[in-house]
Amino acid sequence: MLSPGLAFADRTFDAILFDMDGTLISSIEAVDRSWALWGREHGLGDEFRIAHGTPARSLVERLLPAEQVEVALARITEIELGDTDGVRVLPGAAELLASLPAERHAIVTSCTRDLAAVRIAATGIGAPGVVVTADDISRGKPDPEPFRRGAELLGFDPARCLVVEDAPAGLESGRAAGCATLAVAGTHSLDELDADAHAPGVWAVAVRVTAEGTLVLEDRTA
Known part of the structure; x- marks a missing residue:
C-alpha cells in the first residue's frame, strides 16, 4: 500500500471530493444504534447490522x-435525525478542510x-459550498x-x-467516476480497501496549494 505522498508524487488535482461519515466525522455509534432499532421494529432480529457507506x-x-x-x-430518517449522541469530528479533518x-x-x-446537515452541525466542521447528498x-x-x-x-x-473514502462502495463509486482514490481507515481496515493510495486517517494527509491553485498531496507523517 502506498501513502498519498508516494502514490501521487507526480500528480496535482483540481479538487478533492470527501466522503463524510467515517472519513471526516464519525457517526458509527449513532448509525448502528439507529439501524439496530429500525431492524428490531421491522422484525430483522437483534443481530441486524448494515454495511456502512x-x-x-x-x-x-x-x-x-x-x-x-x-x-x-421515513422511519429510519426519523430515527437517525433524532440521534446525534457521540457524533464527532475525526482527528485532522477540520484542519484539512480549513x-x-x-x-x-x-x-x-x-x-x-437533512441528515447531513444535522451531523455537520453536531460536529461543527462547517459545510463546504458543495455538498452532494442522497437527495441530489x-x-x-x-x-x-x-x-x-x-x-x-x-x-x-x-x-x-x-476521492477520499473509508468504504468499499464509495471507493468503487470514485473509481467508476474516473477519479483517483485515497482510502482512509474508518469503518473498514485498510486491508479491506482497494484504492490508489492509503492513509490511516485524514490526520496523516496534508495538501499544498500551488500558485496555479491546484492541489498537491503530501504525507503529514513523513
Missing part, C-alpha cells in the same frame, strides 16, 4: 417489499440532505453518479479529482 434507500429496498419502502425510509480553497473541495455523502442523485454509491455530480458542481473533470 450504502444509501438508506438501497438498503431498505433490498430488505423489504416495495410497498413498505417509503414508510420504512487548508483547502472553498471552490476546490466538496462533501459527497450517502446521507439525505438518482443512484447512490457504488454507482459513479455521486462523485461525478460533485465534480460537475465544482466545475472540474472527475479525472482531475481525488
